[in-house]
Amino acid sequence: MLLRTFFLRPVLRRPLRFVTTVIGVAAGIAAVVATVAASRAAVASLREGVNEVAGRARLEVTAPAGLPEELLGRLLPLTGDAVVVPVIEEIALLPALGDAVRVLGVDLLVDTQVRDVEPDAAVLASGRAANMLLVGSGVLLPQRLAERLAVRPGDPLEISIRARRRTLTVAGTFAPRRFASVWDRVLIVDIALAQELFGKVGRLDRIELVPRPGITEARLTAAARLLLPVDVTVEQPRARAAAASRMVRALQFNLTALSGVSLFVGAVLVATTLATSVVQRRGVLALARSLGASRRQIARSLLTEAVAIGALGGALGVAGGVLGARAALTSVRSTVAAVVRGVPATDIRLPLWLAALGLLVGVGVSVLAAILPLAEAVRTPPVQGLVGERPAFLHRPSRRRAAAVAAVFAVLAVALARAPAWDELPVAALLASMALLGVLLVAVSPILDLLARGAAGPLARAAEGTPIRLAIAALAAGRRRASWGAGAVGVAVALAVAIGTMVHSFRTTVIDWANQGMRADIWIRPLAATTGVQVGRLDPEVVRVAERLFGKDVIDPFHTATAYAGTQPVTLAGGEFAVVARRGGVTFRDGRDSRAVFAAALAHRAAVVGEPFASRFGVCEGDTITLHVADGTLSRKVEGIFYDYSNQQGMVVIDRNDFLRHYPDDGPRELALFLPSGVDPAAARDRLLAALGGRFFVEALLNRELRAEVVAIFDRTFAITRALQAVAAAVAVLAVLTVLFALLGERRRDLALVRALGGTRLQVAGVVAAQAALLGATGAAGGLVVGLAIGFVLVKVVNVQSFGWTLRFLPPWPSLAVTGALVTLACLLAGLAPALAAARMHPAEALREEG
Amino acid sequence: MTAVTELRGVSRRYLRGDEVVHALRGVSFTLSAGEMVAVVGPSGCGKSTTLNLIAGVDRPDEGEVIVCGTDLARAGEAELVTARRRHVGIVFQSFHLMPHLTVEENVALPLALGGRRDAVRVLDLLRRVGLEGRRGHFPAELSGGEQQRTAVARALVHRPAVVLADEPTGSLDSASGTAVLRLMDELRRQEGSALLLATHDETIAAAADRVVRMCDGEIVAVL
Structure with missing residues (x-):
C-alpha cells in the first residue's frame, strides 16, 4: 500500500521525471561500461596475443634483443623433458587489410604440439602445400581472414615487412581449436622464412618449452637455467603478457576514472530527483506519519524508488555501454597500439561480470544518492507538526557550516594533490579532483543564498525586474533542489573545463614541442595502419638508398629496441648524434641548446634520456644509468633530459654507432633527413621515393606534414575524452530539466497567483526561464572556477604521475567563456x-x- | 450608483470525468461602486466560480461578465490581464501569499507586475493593516490573521474597483476573522471599492448591503 502511494502512483502520474532520471543514470553507466569494455578489449588483445599464441608452452626463453640460434643446440639435453620450439614473432602490415598482423615463424613440423590451431585437412594432405611452406614462401592464413581477403591456396599475398613489399603464397588456412579473436590476425610461416623476411637469420625471438607429462615447470626452469647464459630469461609467457598490460595500465586507469565522472553527474541527477520528490510529497508523507506510518516504512518506499532507478538505469546503461564501446574501440585501440607499437584488433565482448558490475554500480550509486533525500524524508514530522515553508534565507550557522565543510574539502583536495602516486597510479590526485567537486556541491547552496540576498528588497524599488526577482526568490525558497540542479550543471561544466584545459595545455605543449624539436626536412617511416599506428621498422636498404642519394652527413636513422632498467622495460634508442649535433633536435628540460647537448653526449659517449624515463627512475643530469641490453649491461652518463611526449615507458637515446654495437641492425624505426640549405624538400622526397622504386611501403613526410600529423594523432587520441565530456553535459541538462519541473510543481500555486494578480503569461514564463538561466549561470560560474582547479591538478599532477610528462598550464580562455x-x-x-x-x-x- | 460589475445570464459547466457539472446556470446580478455584497450558499453552489469569473481567471460558457465596462467573457488575454491588474483585488481563504517574498514585497506585487512602484502607498496600507513593523518578515513568520491582513493590503494596493473575497475568514479563528472583516469593510469604505464576499457564514453575510443566495449554480434569492 505504502509502496503504491509513495512510489508507483507518483511515478505513473509523472513518468517523465522518472524516465529522465533513469536515462541520466543509464548515460553515466554507459560511459563507464563503454570505456571499461573498450579499453579492456584493447588491453585483452595484448594478453591474448601472448597467452593464446603461446598455446601449451609453459615456459619461454627470451633476451632483450632476441636469442642466437645456437641456444637451441644448448637446450638439446632438455628434449627428454620438453618439446623445444623456436619462434619468431613480428608485426607486419597487410596492405589489403590496411591493418597490422602478427607474423608467427615456427617450426611447422613440431608446432602442432604447441599451438591450439588446426591446419585444414587439404594442407596436411598436400605435398605441394607442405613444400610451399617449408622451402618456398608459403603462408598459412586464418580461415576468417582468408574469407575476408577472398584468397585461396596458391594465391599471392602482398605484405609489408620492414616496409619492404613482399609477396608470399597462400599455402592453406588454419582455424583455432577454440574461439580466440587474436588468431584472426595471425599469419603462420616457417621459421626460416620468418628469419629471412625480418632480417633475423641465425636469431630467434624466443624458444618455447612445452613440458612433457610428469615434468614440472620448476624442474624444467632449473634445468634450462643450467644450460643457458645468465643474461637470458626463463619465465612463463604470462609474465610477458603482464608486462605488456602494465604499459597501458595508467592509460586504462585514467580513462576509467574519467568515465566515472559521468557517473558522478548521474548520481547528482538521482539525488536531485529524489530530493525534489521528497519535498513534493512532504504533505503526503506527513499525513502518512500521522496515520501511523513508521519512519522505516517511508524509508523503504524511497529506497525502492532509488533501487528501481538504479536497476533500470544500470540495465539500459550496460546495453548502451556495449554500443558505445564499439564506437570507442577505434580510439582506445589506436592509443593502446601507439603505446605498445602495433596491436591487431580484437572484438568487443561484454563479460558477465562487467554487465553485473554495471547493474550493481547503477543501483549502488542511486542508493548512495538517496541518502540525503532519505534523511529528509524520515525527518518529516506528522502533519500536526508540519510548519509552513522555512524562511527563504539561510541562517548564519548554516552558512558557517557550509563554509566550514567547503574549506575542509578544499584542504583535503590540496593535501591529496600533493600526495605521491599510489602504485604508479594518480589515485590521490583524482581523489583531489573529487574533493574539489565536493567544494562545488557544498558551496552552491550558500551562493544561491547570497544571490537571493543580493536581489532581495522591496519589489517597488525594482519593478522592472519582477520576473528575475521572483525567480531568485523561488530558487532561494527551493534552495536544496536548486542546489542539486546547479551542482549537476557545475560538475558537468567543471568536467568540461578541466578536460578542456588539460587537452589544450597538452595540445599546445605538444605543438610547441613538435615545432621546436622536429627540425628534419623529411621523415621516412613504414606505412602506417588505418588506425594511424606505425607498423614495424624500415628495411636497412632504405637507409642505404638515402645515404647514396644525400650522403651520410644528413641522415639520422632512429633505431629502437627494448632494454631493461632493473626489471622494467624501457625503450633504448640510437640516433646519429653527429648529425643532430649540427642541426639540432629535441628540447632539453634545462634549456640548453640541443646541439651542444648532443655534441657533448657524442664526445663523452653519454646518453640523453626522455623526461618520462627521468621521472620514472628518479634520474637527473650527470647521473649514470645502467640498462640490461642485448649483450649484457650498458652504463652511460646522462648528458641531458629532453621533453618527450611520444613515449610513456621511458626512452634512453645513445649514439647510433654505440647502439649498433649492442643490437643487430634490424633497420631503424624511422629516418630523418636534414637537407642542405637551398634543397627543395618536396623534390628531394620525390627523388628518394623514385629511388626506392615502389619496392617499399613507406611514407615520406615533409616537416609541416609531420607536424600536422602529430596534431591529428593527438586529436584522434583525445576523441574519447570529448565523447565522455558530452555525456556528462547531457546528464547535467537532464538534471536542470528535472529540477525545473520539480520547482514548477512546487511553485505551481505561486505562479497561478502571479497570474491571478495580473501577471501575464510572458511574465510567468519569464520567471521559470529566469530560474533556468540562473541555475545554469550559477552552475557554470562555480564549474568554471572548480574546473580550472581540477584542470591544474590534471595537468600538473595526474599527467606527471601517470606518464611522466611535464605540461604547461594553459587554459583555453575564449573557449571556456563560450562553454x-x-x-x-x-x-x-x-x-x-x-x-x-x-x-x-x-x-x-x-x-x-x-x- | 455606478455598476462596476455586471453578470448577465452567465453559465459555466465543467467536465468531471464523463459527467457534466453545471457550476453556474444563467446567473445575473449587478455590483455597484462602494457596495458590499455577500454571496452565500452551501459548498459547491457556485460562489467561487462566480468570483473566478469576475477575477478574469476563468471564462463563462454563456453570458456576459462586465467589469468596469469590459466584457471579460469575450476579452482577449491582454484585456484580462489589464482587468486583473487595475480593476480587481482578490483575498483568498488560504491567504495565498508568496512564501518567499517579504510582507512588503507581497503587498507591492500587483503594482510590480504592472511595472509600477509606489512605496508610499505600500507603506500606508501596511500601517493601516497594522503590519508596518513586520514588513520585512516572511509569511511563515506571521500568524494566520497577520497573513490575511497582508492579503487584504495586497488586494487594495492598486486601488481596484472591485475586491473579491472568497471565504476570507475561513482559515481564521473567530476573533481574527472578525478583525479581518472589520478591516476589510473599513478600508473598502475609505478606498471606495466594491466588495463581493463569498461565504457560507450567515453572520458575516448579515453585515453586507445585499445578500445573493445561491444553490446548485443558481441565484435563488437576493435580499
Missing part, C-alpha cells in the same frame, strides 16, 4: 518546456487545487 555561455544557454533552452507549461497553466484550477 560557460553555452551551458547557460542550454539550461535556458531546457527551461523553455517548463516555462511553456507554466504559461499554459490555468490559474483558477491551480489555486482551487491547493486551496
Whole structure:
C-alpha cells in the first residue's frame, strides 16, 4: 500500500521525471561500461596475443634483443623433458587489410604440439602445400581472414615487412581449436622464412618449452637455467603478457576514472530527483506519519524508488555501454597500439561480470544518492507538526557550516594533490579532483543564498525586474533542489573545463614541442595502419638508398629496441648524434641548446634520456644509468633530459654507432633527413621515393606534414575524452530539466497567483526561464572556477604521475567563456518546456487545487 | 450608483470525468461602486466560480461578465490581464501569499507586475493593516490573521474597483476573522471599492448591503 502511494502512483502520474532520471543514470553507466569494455578489449588483445599464441608452452626463453640460434643446440639435453620450439614473432602490415598482423615463424613440423590451431585437412594432405611452406614462401592464413581477403591456396599475398613489399603464397588456412579473436590476425610461416623476411637469420625471438607429462615447470626452469647464459630469461609467457598490460595500465586507469565522472553527474541527477520528490510529497508523507506510518516504512518506499532507478538505469546503461564501446574501440585501440607499437584488433565482448558490475554500480550509486533525500524524508514530522515553508534565507550557522565543510574539502583536495602516486597510479590526485567537486556541491547552496540576498528588497524599488526577482526568490525558497540542479550543471561544466584545459595545455605543449624539436626536412617511416599506428621498422636498404642519394652527413636513422632498467622495460634508442649535433633536435628540460647537448653526449659517449624515463627512475643530469641490453649491461652518463611526449615507458637515446654495437641492425624505426640549405624538400622526397622504386611501403613526410600529423594523432587520441565530456553535459541538462519541473510543481500555486494578480503569461514564463538561466549561470560560474582547479591538478599532477610528462598550464580562455555561455544557454533552452507549461497553466484550477 | 460589475445570464459547466457539472446556470446580478455584497450558499453552489469569473481567471460558457465596462467573457488575454491588474483585488481563504517574498514585497506585487512602484502607498496600507513593523518578515513568520491582513493590503494596493473575497475568514479563528472583516469593510469604505464576499457564514453575510443566495449554480434569492 505504502509502496503504491509513495512510489508507483507518483511515478505513473509523472513518468517523465522518472524516465529522465533513469536515462541520466543509464548515460553515466554507459560511459563507464563503454570505456571499461573498450579499453579492456584493447588491453585483452595484448594478453591474448601472448597467452593464446603461446598455446601449451609453459615456459619461454627470451633476451632483450632476441636469442642466437645456437641456444637451441644448448637446450638439446632438455628434449627428454620438453618439446623445444623456436619462434619468431613480428608485426607486419597487410596492405589489403590496411591493418597490422602478427607474423608467427615456427617450426611447422613440431608446432602442432604447441599451438591450439588446426591446419585444414587439404594442407596436411598436400605435398605441394607442405613444400610451399617449408622451402618456398608459403603462408598459412586464418580461415576468417582468408574469407575476408577472398584468397585461396596458391594465391599471392602482398605484405609489408620492414616496409619492404613482399609477396608470399597462400599455402592453406588454419582455424583455432577454440574461439580466440587474436588468431584472426595471425599469419603462420616457417621459421626460416620468418628469419629471412625480418632480417633475423641465425636469431630467434624466443624458444618455447612445452613440458612433457610428469615434468614440472620448476624442474624444467632449473634445468634450462643450467644450460643457458645468465643474461637470458626463463619465465612463463604470462609474465610477458603482464608486462605488456602494465604499459597501458595508467592509460586504462585514467580513462576509467574519467568515465566515472559521468557517473558522478548521474548520481547528482538521482539525488536531485529524489530530493525534489521528497519535498513534493512532504504533505503526503506527513499525513502518512500521522496515520501511523513508521519512519522505516517511508524509508523503504524511497529506497525502492532509488533501487528501481538504479536497476533500470544500470540495465539500459550496460546495453548502451556495449554500443558505445564499439564506437570507442577505434580510439582506445589506436592509443593502446601507439603505446605498445602495433596491436591487431580484437572484438568487443561484454563479460558477465562487467554487465553485473554495471547493474550493481547503477543501483549502488542511486542508493548512495538517496541518502540525503532519505534523511529528509524520515525527518518529516506528522502533519500536526508540519510548519509552513522555512524562511527563504539561510541562517548564519548554516552558512558557517557550509563554509566550514567547503574549506575542509578544499584542504583535503590540496593535501591529496600533493600526495605521491599510489602504485604508479594518480589515485590521490583524482581523489583531489573529487574533493574539489565536493567544494562545488557544498558551496552552491550558500551562493544561491547570497544571490537571493543580493536581489532581495522591496519589489517597488525594482519593478522592472519582477520576473528575475521572483525567480531568485523561488530558487532561494527551493534552495536544496536548486542546489542539486546547479551542482549537476557545475560538475558537468567543471568536467568540461578541466578536460578542456588539460587537452589544450597538452595540445599546445605538444605543438610547441613538435615545432621546436622536429627540425628534419623529411621523415621516412613504414606505412602506417588505418588506425594511424606505425607498423614495424624500415628495411636497412632504405637507409642505404638515402645515404647514396644525400650522403651520410644528413641522415639520422632512429633505431629502437627494448632494454631493461632493473626489471622494467624501457625503450633504448640510437640516433646519429653527429648529425643532430649540427642541426639540432629535441628540447632539453634545462634549456640548453640541443646541439651542444648532443655534441657533448657524442664526445663523452653519454646518453640523453626522455623526461618520462627521468621521472620514472628518479634520474637527473650527470647521473649514470645502467640498462640490461642485448649483450649484457650498458652504463652511460646522462648528458641531458629532453621533453618527450611520444613515449610513456621511458626512452634512453645513445649514439647510433654505440647502439649498433649492442643490437643487430634490424633497420631503424624511422629516418630523418636534414637537407642542405637551398634543397627543395618536396623534390628531394620525390627523388628518394623514385629511388626506392615502389619496392617499399613507406611514407615520406615533409616537416609541416609531420607536424600536422602529430596534431591529428593527438586529436584522434583525445576523441574519447570529448565523447565522455558530452555525456556528462547531457546528464547535467537532464538534471536542470528535472529540477525545473520539480520547482514548477512546487511553485505551481505561486505562479497561478502571479497570474491571478495580473501577471501575464510572458511574465510567468519569464520567471521559470529566469530560474533556468540562473541555475545554469550559477552552475557554470562555480564549474568554471572548480574546473580550472581540477584542470591544474590534471595537468600538473595526474599527467606527471601517470606518464611522466611535464605540461604547461594553459587554459583555453575564449573557449571556456563560450562553454560557460553555452551551458547557460542550454539550461535556458531546457527551461523553455517548463516555462511553456507554466504559461499554459490555468490559474483558477491551480489555486482551487491547493486551496 | 455606478455598476462596476455586471453578470448577465452567465453559465459555466465543467467536465468531471464523463459527467457534466453545471457550476453556474444563467446567473445575473449587478455590483455597484462602494457596495458590499455577500454571496452565500452551501459548498459547491457556485460562489467561487462566480468570483473566478469576475477575477478574469476563468471564462463563462454563456453570458456576459462586465467589469468596469469590459466584457471579460469575450476579452482577449491582454484585456484580462489589464482587468486583473487595475480593476480587481482578490483575498483568498488560504491567504495565498508568496512564501518567499517579504510582507512588503507581497503587498507591492500587483503594482510590480504592472511595472509600477509606489512605496508610499505600500507603506500606508501596511500601517493601516497594522503590519508596518513586520514588513520585512516572511509569511511563515506571521500568524494566520497577520497573513490575511497582508492579503487584504495586497488586494487594495492598486486601488481596484472591485475586491473579491472568497471565504476570507475561513482559515481564521473567530476573533481574527472578525478583525479581518472589520478591516476589510473599513478600508473598502475609505478606498471606495466594491466588495463581493463569498461565504457560507450567515453572520458575516448579515453585515453586507445585499445578500445573493445561491444553490446548485443558481441565484435563488437576493435580499
